[in-house]
Amino acid sequence: MTRLLGRRALLAAAALLAAGSALTACGGSDDAGSSSSDGSTDLSTVTLRIGDQKGTSAKALLQAAGLDDTTYKIEWKSFTSGPPMLEALEAGSIDVAMVGNTPPIFAAAANGGFKVVAAANYTGEGDAIVVPKGSSITSVAQLKGKKVAVAPGSSANYNLLGQLAKAGLSLSDVDVAELQPADALAAFANGSVDAWAIWEPYTSQAEVQDGATVLVNGANGVMNGLNFQVASTDAIDDSTTKAALSDYLTRVQKAQIWSGKAAHRTAWSKVWSQGTGLSVAVSEHATAKRPVTAVPIDSSVIDSEQTMADAFTKAKAIPTQVDLTDYFTDEFNDVASGSAVTGK
Known part of the structure; x- marks a missing residue:
C-alpha cells in the first residue's frame, strides 16, 4: 500500500522532454510534436486546461505571485468544488485541477483515470463545521438529529464524518443535506439547515458575513x-502536455507558498477578493488560517489518505474498498519542489 509508482523523474522545467509524439484527444497542443531549434519541447504550442474553484483560486494565485507569464496557453475552467472537477478530468475536459483531500478518494472508487501529482498542506483550521449566530448547538454531539449541509465527496464530507465519529456519532445520526457551497450558504443563511460543514473561504464568509460560530475545525486531528x-x-502520458504540466506544478507550488507567508497575506487577500467577489475582510480572515507547506508525495501521504478511504468504506459512503496506491505518483516531486520556472 505504501509503494510509490513511477520513476522519480529529473524533470527540469523547460527542456524536459523530446518532442515527436502526437497529442492524444485529451491533450492541449496546438501543434503536436513541435520542438524548438535545440530539440526541446516548444511549450508555446501547448494549451493546458486547468480546473479552478473559489476555494483554491489557482488562477488568482499565479497572478498575485507574478507567475502567470507562461509560454504555454492556459484555458481556465471554473467549478463549484473538487468532485465536479474530477468528473471533468475523467471526461477529458480538463488536464489538471487542485482539489482537497477527499475528492480523489471518491474518484478512485469510481475507477478514475488520474494521478495525484503534487501536494501542499494548508493545515485543517479552515475546514470547519459552523452553526448560525445564536444557535444553541455548542458541541458536535448535539448535531444528532440535526440537518447538516455538506458537499458530497468534498473535503468537508470527510471532516463531517470524522468529527461525528470523534463524538461517538455516525453520518446516519444526522440529516445530511447534500448541497454545493452556493446553495448551502443560502440554506445556512435562511435557517434551512442547523449546521454547515465547509472549507475556506466559505468558513470565513459564514463567520464574517453571517456571524456564524465555528463548532469545530479539522485542526483537532481529524x-x-x-x-x-x-x-x-492522458495528460501525463502525452509528452508535450506533460512538459507544460511540470512547469505549471512548479509555478503553482511557488505561488501557494508565497500566499501563505505573513508578509504577502494582505496582497494575496486583495487579489483573492477580486477574483471571488468576496470582501477583503472575508479573504483576509481566510488567508490568516491558511499557511502553506509543500509536501512531497510519499508513503505518509498515501497512508493518511488510505485511512480516510477506509473510513468512508466503513461508513458505506463508497461502495467498495479502494487501494489508493496506484493513484499517486512521486515522479513530479523534484519539479514541484524546484525553483526553475520556464519563462522567468
Whole structure:
C-alpha cells in the first residue's frame, strides 16, 4: 500500500522532454510534436486546461505571485468544488485541477483515470463545521438529529464524518443535506439547515458575513490539511502536455507558498477578493488560517489518505474498498519542489 509508482523523474522545467509524439484527444497542443531549434519541447504550442474553484483560486494565485507569464496557453475552467472537477478530468475536459483531500478518494472508487501529482498542506483550521449566530448547538454531539449541509465527496464530507465519529456519532445520526457551497450558504443563511460543514473561504464568509460560530475545525486531528494537484493519465502520458504540466506544478507550488507567508497575506487577500467577489475582510480572515507547506508525495501521504478511504468504506459512503496506491505518483516531486520556472 505504501509503494510509490513511477520513476522519480529529473524533470527540469523547460527542456524536459523530446518532442515527436502526437497529442492524444485529451491533450492541449496546438501543434503536436513541435520542438524548438535545440530539440526541446516548444511549450508555446501547448494549451493546458486547468480546473479552478473559489476555494483554491489557482488562477488568482499565479497572478498575485507574478507567475502567470507562461509560454504555454492556459484555458481556465471554473467549478463549484473538487468532485465536479474530477468528473471533468475523467471526461477529458480538463488536464489538471487542485482539489482537497477527499475528492480523489471518491474518484478512485469510481475507477478514475488520474494521478495525484503534487501536494501542499494548508493545515485543517479552515475546514470547519459552523452553526448560525445564536444557535444553541455548542458541541458536535448535539448535531444528532440535526440537518447538516455538506458537499458530497468534498473535503468537508470527510471532516463531517470524522468529527461525528470523534463524538461517538455516525453520518446516519444526522440529516445530511447534500448541497454545493452556493446553495448551502443560502440554506445556512435562511435557517434551512442547523449546521454547515465547509472549507475556506466559505468558513470565513459564514463567520464574517453571517456571524456564524465555528463548532469545530479539522485542526483537532481529524483532517490532514492536504490539498492535491490531480492530473489525468492522458495528460501525463502525452509528452508535450506533460512538459507544460511540470512547469505549471512548479509555478503553482511557488505561488501557494508565497500566499501563505505573513508578509504577502494582505496582497494575496486583495487579489483573492477580486477574483471571488468576496470582501477583503472575508479573504483576509481566510488567508490568516491558511499557511502553506509543500509536501512531497510519499508513503505518509498515501497512508493518511488510505485511512480516510477506509473510513468512508466503513461508513458505506463508497461502495467498495479502494487501494489508493496506484493513484499517486512521486515522479513530479523534484519539479514541484524546484525553483526553475520556464519563462522567468
